[in-house]
Amino acid sequence: MAYTNFYNGNQMPTIGLGVFRVENDDTAKEAVKHAIVSGYRSIDAAYIYGNESKVGEGIAEGIKDANIKREDLFITSKLWIDDYGQENVSDAYHKSLNLLGLDYLDLYLMHWPGTNETLLLETWASLESLYNQGLVKNIGVSNFNIKHLEMLLNHAQIKPVINQVEFHPNLIQTELRTYLKEQNIKMESWSPLMNGEILSNPVIKNIAQEINKSPAQVIIRWNIDHDVITIPKSITPSRIEENLNVYDFKLTHDQIEQIDALNQDKRIGPDPAEFNG
Numbered sequence: 579m580a581y582t583n584f585y586n587g588n589q590m591p592t593i594g595l596g597v598f599r600v601e602n603d604d605t606a607k608e609a610v611k612h613a614i615v616s617g618y619r620s621i622d623a624a625y626i627y628g629n630e631s632k633v634g635e636g637i638a639e640g641i642k643d644a645n646i647k648r649e650d651l652f653i654t655s656k657l658w659i660d661d662y663g664q665e666n667v668s669d670a671y672h673k674s675l676n677l678l679g680l681d682y683l684d685l686y687l688m689h690w691p692g693t694n695e696t697l698l699l700e701t702w703a704s705l706e707s708l709y710n711q712g713l714v715k716n717i718g719v720s721n722f723n724i725k726h727l728e729m730l731l732n733h734a735q736i737k738p739v740i741n742q743v744e745f746h747p748n749l750i751q752t753e754l755r756t757y758l759k760e761q762n763i764k765m766e767s768w769s770p771l772m773n774g775e776i777l778s779n780p781v782i783k784n785i786a787q788e789i790n791k792s793p794a795q796v797i798i799r800w801n802i803d804h805d806v807i808t809i810p811k812s813i814t815p816s817r818i819e820e821n822l823n824v825y826d827f828k829l830t831h832d833q834i835e836q837i838d839a840l841n842q843d844k845r846i847g848p849d850p851a852e853f854n855g
């Protein structure tokens with residue numbers, strides 16, 4: 579497993595398993611367990627996904643079956659907008675911990691900026707408080723655009739280590755990526771495979787054929803080559819394994835440029851400037 583360094587010296591696995599739209603039953607448990615046994619060390623969960631309890635069971639069984647320790651894993655969850663505000667954050671954090679069966683998270687993210695600046699800043703201050711109390715190892719944000727980040731950084735005591743945003747070959751986020759690099763904040767990509775849609779793109783398929791890898795592996799490698807942490811979701815054991823198996827090759831400069839050229843600034847999810855849950 580390869581790791582990405584945060585500005586604070588902590589490290590996060592470059593690839594993790596996403597669990598959005600995974601049923602809160604044995605599907606979630608088995609996918610997470612299979613991922614851990616196959617070598618994954620990072621899981622991207624969220625309260626709003628409604629599956630933290632079965633994800634937690636998968637984590638517990640994965641630790642046992644892979645014969646590793648909790649500290650070997652990097653578990654992320656996200657604070658949903660309904661729980662923003664100073665009076666709610668600590669309860670929401672502990673609610674996620676209880677569901678996951680954990681006593682700390684490696685990373686807790688504000689899931690969306692929302693449209694209320696005061697509430698955003700108050701909520702970030704509450705995350706800082708969790709961090710300062712040693713209850714969570716790292717704090718970060720998700721779906722923040724440059725405007726949200728500038729506002730946050732004007733007030734924050736602690737910088738987010740990460741911004742998790744939509745990123746795939748049709749939305750390459752050049753401006754935001756440059757800004758995050760300048761700020762020393764890591765980018766993490768959600769829906770890296772465009773929820774499967776981009777896998778049949780002829781350019782991607784061509785490159786995959788050229789190097790004898792799958793389209794998903796090409797895109798995941800393209801994330802790594804752009805220094806973007808990524809969390810492809812799969813509940814299919816062979817795909818879970820395939821998506822981690824990208825460390826024995828690199829894309830050429832030309833192949834990276836071909837994929838970059840697929841950009842259309844096209845989102846499959848909401849625009850953070852407007853979305854409010």
Ligand SMILES: NC(=O)C1=CN([C@@H]2O[C@H](COP(=O)(O)OP(=O)(O)OC[C@H]3O[C@@H](n4cnc5c(N)ncnc54)[C@H](OP(=O)(O)O)[C@@H]3O)[C@@H](O)[C@H]2O)C=CC1
Binds near residue numbers: 595598721772774813
């Ligand atoms: N912060 C945020 O606002 C958001 C965060 N996320 C996070 O990002 C994660 C990933 O994004 P997500 O939207 O789930 O979509 P992805 O882009 O990861 O695509 C998942 C889809 O691709 C399929 N797939 C996965 N691997 C392969 C493969 N090797 N070959 C062929 N098909 C494959 C999966 O099928 P199958 O499962 O059937 O194998 C599934 O249908 C989420 O699970 C979540 O953790 C997502 C959205 C928003």
Ligand SMILES: O=C1CO[C@H](CO)[C@@H](O)[C@@H]1O
Binds near residue numbers: 598624626627
């Ligand atoms: O991570 C995500 C998936 O679930 C949420 C809604 O159900 C989305 O808003 C969010 O972006």
